[in-house]
Amino acid sequence: MQPVFTAGSWSTADSTTPSFHAWNPSTGEPLDERYPISTSVELDRVASAALDASAALADIGPADVGSFLGRVADHLDAEREPIARMAHLETGLPLSPRLAEVEFDRMVGQLRQAAAAAVDVGGTSWRRPIVDEATGIRSDRGPLGGAVLTIGPNNFPLAFHAVAGGDFAAAIAAGNPVIAKGHPLHPGTGLLLAQCVGVALAESDLPPATVQYFHHCNPADGFDLVRHPAVAAVGFTGGRATGLGIKQVADEAGTPAYLEMSSVNPVFASIDTDPSEVEALAEAWAGSITLGGGQFCTKPGLLVVVGEKTAEDLGIAVETKLVASAPGLLLSERGQSEFVEGIESFEAAGARRRCGGRAVGPGWRAEPTLLEVDHETAKRRWSTLSQEIFGPVGILVRVDSMAAAVDLARSLEGQLTATVWSSSGGTVDWGPLVDVLRPRCGRLLERKMPTGVAVVPSMVHGGPYPSTGHPGFTSVGLPASIERFSVPRCWDGVSEVLLPAWLR
Amino acid sequence: MQPVFTAGSWSTADSTTPSFHAWNPSTGEPLDERYPISTSVELDRVASAALDASAALADIGPADVGSFLGRVADHLDAEREPIARMAHLETGLPLSPRLAEVEFDRMVGQLRQAAAAAVDVGGTSWRRPIVDEATGIRSDRGPLGGAVLTIGPNNFPLAFHAVAGGDFAAAIAAGNPVIAKGHPLHPGTGLLLAQCVGVALAESDLPPATVQYFHHCNPADGFDLVRHPAVAAVGFTGGRATGLGIKQVADEAGTPAYLEMSSVNPVFASIDTDPSEVEALAEAWAGSITLGGGQFCTKPGLLVVVGEKTAEDLGIAVETKLVASAPGLLLSERGQSEFVEGIESFEAAGARRRCGGRAVGPGWRAEPTLLEVDHETAKRRWSTLSQEIFGPVGILVRVDSMAAAVDLARSLEGQLTATVWSSSGGTVDWGPLVDVLRPRCGRLLERKMPTGVAVVPSMVHGGPYPSTGHPGFTSVGLPASIERFSVPRCWDGVSEVLLPAWLR
Structure with a gap:
């Protein structure tokens, strides 16, 4: 049974844990490896560890966050060939150029753009620092104070992957821990991605539970995770029925859920x-x-x-x-x-x-x-x-x-x-x-077909309900995609020693 | 019976329409004037008119929007004394300096800041224009494509009023029509405010239903309005029970609701x-x-x-x-x-x-x-x-x-x-x-008490659930408060003739 990555270490479920396997779409045959379906007990542990990481991240500076994201990109690049091959095996999407070049470049490119955004503390950055000397009132944008639960789709096993894709990059850049749920159609790909992230995390000074990764869970346990107080936001790309299910649970909990669900793109x-x-x-x-x-x-x-x-x-x-x-x-x-x-x-x-x-x-x-x-x-x-x-x-x-x-x-x-x-x-x-x-x-x-989605600051990959869950955001294009996972914070008359460096 | 302001004109309900009256909190005595409780038929008509106004506003430039907001402020200023007196009568809040100076100045100041924001098409404005010459992909923020339903609180009859307060100013600045619901505790104040808005509207080139105002409705009819397809967002300040009721209906409809609900402010x-x-x-x-x-x-x-x-x-x-x-x-x-x-x-x-x-x-x-x-x-x-x-x-x-x-x-x-x-x-x-x-x-x-809320760009009047319905926004402080009522829009390879002026 393949391991999960929780609270800073890889652990293997015992043989009584329910499990699943992937398929080869080209043949319709099952693939050999077995992956655990995480239990509610495990997901509770993951949530608690994420909350601790969220608190610890408050004392970590942008440089450490940025360098972690850059290292993730580097480690992924070093494993490009096996990752792309595994993604091809599990999804049937063309190996080259689609997976090995186009989507892979997009994945690591996003991570590097997010790394740059993480360390940007300038006036036009996603942090939007404002220092009002006259009133002593300052403001910026900062992390959510809890974990971002990322859930990626079946159709982009790299660039939208929960543990290395756009939502992951944006959530980390803003200083949030991530709980990443793998997609059951490409667990082997997710495992390889998570391993690269794990290596980069071990090399960093970030809290060990800054990123956690599990392969799958039952829907009811997943909904419990969505409504867990440790989860401060959800980033989801997938089908409408699942998205609306998440939306209902998140809405009831008062948790923002950023859902990219469906579109016919006329x-x-x-x-x-x-x-x-x-x-x-x-x-x-x-x-x-x-x-x-x-x-x-x-x-x-x-x-x-x-x-x-x-x-x-x-x-x-x-x-x-x-x-x-x-x-x-x-x-x-x-x-x-x-x-x-x-x-x-x-x-x-x-x-x-x-x-x-x-x-x-x-x-x-x-x-x-x-x-x-x-x-x-x-x-x-x-x-x-x-x-x-x-x-x-x-x-x-x-x-x-x-x-x-x-x-x-x-x-x-x-x-x-x-x-x-x-x-x-x-x-x-x-x-x-x-x-x-x-x-x-x-x-x-x-005079242009919409299938290409350039990762540039002027991109908007979003739209009114029900194409997404909220019309005010984009899930592609940095730094704007970070807005989903950051909140405005006002510091009113607060001493310098308590302020982030960019507001002093 | 006092009139309502719908689809560009004042109309008086017939005598069979249910009605209500205000009270004098200083004495506990009822006040004389009667105000209609709008029916679901009337609210449907209001919603349809707002949708038409929303479409017509697409062809109105920022200058017209800005000058309308400025005129609203001017007309209010000219009626400062009777408005403040009416607000004092209906709420018991101190006439001076609270209502006649402090809150009144804040209300007209917000409108003038919103007027300035409406005409600002620069790179750091709320429109956030980005022109990417290399890819031909441009983006900005624009109106929602429907009406903003504004619902103000009992405790700020001027600066947070549905028809002249902060939500109104922000919604109009972004180019949206507003459906304003008055508060039943100060209908006379709302009527005077709406009359000033009506005069400014008649002097403008904006569509007649850009602003509509009704005094009150039954909760069920109000919820139907929240879920009406013509309503693209809700701006609410008030108590938690009402706010959560609106949130549930808006969430089910996929409509963003910006709710400022409750806080103990430790x-x-x-x-x-x-x-x-x-x-x-x-x-x-x-x-x-x-x-x-x-x-x-x-x-x-x-x-x-x-x-x-x-x-x-x-x-x-x-x-x-x-x-x-x-x-x-x-x-x-x-x-x-x-x-x-x-x-x-x-x-x-x-x-x-x-x-x-x-x-x-x-x-x-x-x-x-x-x-x-x-x-x-x-x-x-x-x-x-x-x-x-x-x-x-x-x-x-x-x-x-x-x-x-x-x-x-x-x-x-x-x-x-x-x-x-x-x-x-x-x-x-x-x-x-x-x-x-x-x-x-x-x-x-x-070392500062929080009761004062300065209307400056660095203010954040927002917070995590359940103090508000979404942690990512502020309802006070321009231009940030406009973000709630605007959405990111990407223009990919689109001809100049179809672009807004600031993206050409």
């Missing part, structure tokens, strides 16, 4: 000039909805096309591309069955399946799928047809006017992204649609 | 040198707990004193002052009975009443009251004895060591403020206690 297209633009859009959209097996949270699953002719040409072009594409490899057997059920529910709601739709082997694959629906049906069944289906599928909605597109947009739920796409040099006036889309999404794009 | 004192400091502390604390009838949200209701001798001397000094003080005038009959019940519950938990404790007349007055308790009893009954009692009362807790003070501090709920107080030039090491208090309060003070 694209609105109107191509009024060069018809070759139809081909460019078809290429971009077909590529974007099949990328990573169509399992990106920013997959643009819904394409609303203005104009019969464009919709006709686009449908043919996309169908041609999807039919010629290899099946998408999905992360789990459940993902595969939910994919098929999702398509069935769309067909039941009146969508026409133009291609794909079937689960295929070996392992857990799915045919690239194009659905299509007319405006009238879309409008009538919008609450179904505007939902996210995880996997390589998109739905094309044909509307005959911009007014009809605007009308559909008004009924959209909160989204991570929304995109408008017209011919370059065209005359389409997107103003009225953008007015409707702007408050309904975190990121608005033009 | 003070920790250790005086190891000059005994005349005991007198200074007694003066400051007795003054602070009786200010405004002891009805400040930042009233320091709990004083933990380290050292038997100090506690003894302090108790005598405070008792002497309170016995010599006039009874405090409370805002309502209910407030008076809750005051008496609160003191009874503290006595039942083992606190000793040294003076005061009774309701007296004329009107709704309460004797300045000192309670005292030993460490052992405090520890055993902490969850009762560390609660807030609204009114002129404080409890003095005697502990014999700093370790005991730290121990009590660990069990405190989230607070708006916490204060440490020692002799100037003393040798008390507050470090360990400050480590415990810092994450448990929004504002930490030293």
